[in-house]
Amino acid sequence: MKICVLVKEVPDAAVTKRIDPSTGRMDRSGEKNLNPYDTHAIEAAMQLKEGGEVQVDEIVAVSMGPVSAVRALHKAVSLGADRSVHLSDPALAGSDVAATGYALASAIKKESPDLVLLGQQSDDGECYTIGAVVAEHLGMPSLTQVVKMDVEGEGVKCERQAEYGYDTVQVTFPAVISVGDAINEPRYPSLKAIMGAKKKPLETLAAADAGIDASMVGADGSQVQCGEFKAPPQKAAGQIIEDEDTNDTVEKIVAWLDERKLI
Amino acid sequence: MADILVYALHYEGAFNKNSLGAITEATKLAGETGGKAHAVVVGEGISDELAATLGDYGATKVFKAEGPEGLAQPVIDTMASVMTENGIDYALFGGGLLGFEVGAGLAARLQAGVTMEVTGVLVEDGKLVAERPILGDSAISQSRYKTKGIIIGRLNAFEAKASGGSAEVVNVTVEPSAQAAQASIVSRGEQRGADVDIEGAGTLVAGGRGLGNAEGFDLLQDLAKAFGGSTAVAATRAVVDAGWYPYAGQIGQTGKTVAPKLYLAAGISGAIQHKVGMQSSENIVAINKDANAPIFEFSDLGIVGDLNKIVPKLTEAIAAKRGS
Ligand SMILES: Cc1cc2nc3c(=O)[nH]c(=O)nc-3n(C[C@H](O)[C@H](O)[C@H](O)COP(=O)(O)OP(=O)(O)OC[C@H]3O[C@@H](n4cnc5c(N)ncnc54)[C@H](O)[C@@H]3O)c2cc1C
Ligand SMILES: Cc1cc2nc3c(=O)[nH]c(=O)nc-3n(C[C@H](O)[C@H](O)[C@H](O)COP(=O)(O)OP(=O)(O)OC[C@H]3O[C@@H](n4cnc5c(N)ncnc54)[C@H](O)[C@@H]3O)c2cc1C
Numbered sequence: 077m078k079i080c081v082l083v084k085e086v087p088d089a090a091v092t093k094r095i096d097p098s099t100g101r102m103d104r105s106g107e108k109n110l111n112p113y114d115t116h117a118i119e120a121a122m123q124l125k126e127g128g129e130v131q132v133d134e135i136v137a138v139s140m141g142p143v144s145a146v147r148a149l150h151k152a153v154s155l156g157a158d159r160s161v162h163l164s165d166p167a168l169a170g171s172d173v174a175a176t177g178y179a180l181a182s183a184i185k186k187e188s189p190d191l192v193l194l195g196q197q198s199d200d201g202e203c204y205t206i207g208a209v210v211a212e213h214l215g216m217p218s219l220t221q222v223v224k225m226d227v228e229g230e231g232v233k234c235e236r237q238a239e240y241g242y243d244t245v246q247v248t249f250p251a252v253i254s255v256g257d258a259i260n261e262p263r264y265p266s267l268k269a270i271m272g273a274k275k276k277p278l279e280t281l282a283a284a285d286a287g288i289d290a291s292m293v294g295a296d297g298s299q300v301q302c303g304e305f306k307a308p309p310q311k312a313a314g315q316i317i318e319d320e321d322t323n324d325t326v327e328k329i330v331a332w333l334d335e336r337k338l339i
Numbered sequence: 340m341a342d343i344l345v346y347a348l349h350y351e352g353a354f355n356k357n358s359l360g361a362i363t364e365a366t367k368l369a370g371e372t373g374g375k376a377h378a379v380v381v382g383e384g385i386s387d388e389l390a391a392t393l394g395d396y397g398a399t400k401v402f403k404a405e406g407p408e409g410l411a412q413p414v415i416d417t418m419a420s421v422m423t424e425n426g427i428d429y430a431l432f433g434g435g436l437l438g439f440e441v442g443a444g445l446a447a448r449l450q451a452g453v454t455m456e457v458t459g460v461l462v463e464d465g466k467l468v469a470e471r472p473i474l475g476d477s478a479i480s481q482s483r484y485k486t487k488g489i490i491i492g493r494l495n496a497f498e499a500k501a502s503g504g505s506a507e508v509v510n511v512t513v514e515p516s517a518q519a520a521q522a523s524i525v526s527r528g529e530q531r532g533a534d535v536d537i538e539g540a541g542t543l544v545a546g547g548r549g550l551g552n553a554e555g556f557d558l559l560q561d562l563a564k565a566f567g568g569s570t571a572v573a574a575t576r577a578v579v580d581a582g583w584y585p586y587a588g589q590i591g592q593t594g595k596t597v598a599p600k601l602y603l604a605a606g607i608s609g610a611i612q613h614k615v616g617m618q619s620s621e622n623i624v625a626i627n628k629d630a631n632a633p634i635f636e637f638s639d640l641g642i643v644g645d646l647n648k649i650v651p652k653l654t655e656a657i658a659a660k661r662g663s
Binding site for chain 2 (some may be wrong): 083093094095103170173174177180184200202203204205206207209211212213214215216217218219221223231233237238239240243244245246247248251256257258292298299300301302303304305306307308311314315316317318319322323325326327329330332333334336337339
């Protein structure tokens with residue numbers, strides 16, 4: 077079977093994320109990295125491949141994003157993907173969730189995968205929903221926040237936490253599954269894999285190559301316009317204690333609690 | 340005039356509190372535009388009587404379909420059909436999990452815009468505008484929709500208010516999409532681990548991944564014992580998923596909503612999905628070794644340090660204080 081893993085380039089965790097007031101979009105000028113949640117999706121694909129319960133012929137990393145997103149794809153390949161597809165076109169910039177999902181689905185269609193894996197959320201947009209949009213366009217079932225996935229029959233048995241406890245759902249292939257970060261502990265890439273990543277095949281697609289209807293993507297093609305950013309109501313800043321002398325710290329905490337009759 | 344369709348999540352004979360809140364909110368918003376709020380229910384053998392009770396929260400009609408519960412696809416199929424046939428342009432969901440999957444799939448099916456984590460909705464020129472806190476709640480963005488809009492609320496964003504109405508129940512049969520047959524529920528709502536009561540506690544000592552392992556919770560049990568009275572130990576999803584603590588003790592989006600007099604966190608980062616379940620606590624204290632942890636943004640008292648050093652001594656000091 078073939079697995080497509082969706083990966084996104086996001087601002088590095090160390091960068092303070094902000095909206096660029098001049099464009100109304102995410103400021104992406106700082107250090108960038110592969111979305112950390114996506115490493116769990118790649119690891120899940122690798123474990124299926126190595127587990128031997130199904131024969132995984134190929135793992136393909138797919139990303140939509142500007143030229144720099146190539147680095148996220150290289151990282152995905154160093155973590156185990158066999159090759160990658162980079163959907164990149166100025167016409168796609170500013171796409172909302174529905175447009176991004178549509179565009180990604182168009183690129184994935186060309187691959188006809190049996191399974192599409194993705195992360196539980198991106199570290200920047202945090203919309204949690206790309207998987208459901210991709211699935212709808214591919215005509216596949218979709219499940220999100222999956223923390224256990226076992227091959228069973230012609231599909232996978234998935235466990236995830238929902239509103240009332242843990243649900244177990246049997247899904248048959250082809251399917252789109254977003255994995256929660258508790259599903260596995262992603263491996264570190266070997267130096268050899270990092271060095272070799274740039275040599276693995278990378279296909280770059282423009283919107284037209286993927287058969288994308290340009291009127292349905294980009295800022296103009298998006299159905300939702302986000303803007304008019306404003307500051308949230310401010311809660312008074314709390315008191316902060318830096319723990320230097322723990323006895324002293326504990327005394328302060330107890331006094332604080334005692335003052336409020338919380339002990 | 341804008342009618343709004345709300346998904347009412349059903350489980351074991353009752354509707355989800357967040358869904359009821361969404362119906363109340365939708366009724367208010369639709370009213371402002373001269374429209375109506377309706378609800379959708381998908382389930383196995385849900386009675387008309389039960390469905391009609393959604394009218395108590397403001398629903399005018401309840402569209403009821405037979406189908407498996409806990410899966411997104413049957414709900415997407417039903418809502419898409421109801422919205423198309425009745426010319427409804429907006430859908431509203433209360434906070435949770437299934438609403439995200441249904442809402443996003445519905446947006447794709449209907450070519451609508453979608454906004455999630457919404458904490459407020461306004462009416463502007465007869466159209467809905469959704470407000471969403473973004474980037475760790477550091478800013479709020481407003482979403483406007485070209486034509487159709489799917490709005491997914493944040494947990495506890497909308498309050499349910501009963502007003503004593505009854506809704507007309509319309510039974511609908513919808514042709515399922517092909518992929519609906521590819522997912523089936525094996526079991527739903529499994530409670531993993533012991534039954535702990537965190538909703539009744541006056542003080543909650545909560546632990547996260549920073550505890551390092553399941554044994555880390557022993558530290559918190561000791562601290563809870565020192566506090567005495569109605570103190571309980573709670574947890575984040577990260578540690579419940581890891582099997583370190585029972586699901587019944589989880590706070591947040593897919594766990595419990597709590598508001599104790601004192602909430603004390605150890606080794607919890609303060610993710611939004613956790614925050615939504617505890618932000619109404621009267622006093623919030625957090626111990627975290629990372630000075631930039633988001634939890635300090637909403638703590639009344641923050642301690643930057645190693646919980647392994649601080650918690651044992653704090654336990655001793657509180658026990659001594661209470662023992663004296
Ligand atoms: C602060 C902020 C708020 C936003 N709010 C909204 C909103 O309310 N409504 C809306 O429609 N749009 C919104 N957007 C735009 C939205 O984030 C983008 O459309 C984005 O491309 C997709 O959403 P996500 O990254 O949040 O996806 P998520 O659904 O959080 O991502 C889940 C997974 O999908 C995969 N994935 C996501 N994007 C890509 C990609 N480009 N290439 C490959 N894989 C990918 C990854 O595996 C990722 O782990 C917002 C953006 C920002 C920065
Ligand atoms: C749809 C959805 C639903 C979700 N529902 C929930 C929910 O209901 N409840 C919930 O809690 N989460 C929920 N989450 C998950 C949430 O996003 C976070 O991943 C989770 O809350 C993080 O848990 P944590 O704080 O324990 O772990 P982490 O985020 O890993 O934080 C651990 C913290 O411990 C600190 N630390 C480490 N070592 C020490 C030490 N020795 N001393 C002091 N501090 C230390 C670290 O600095 C860090 O800040 C949900 C997510 C999604 C996408």
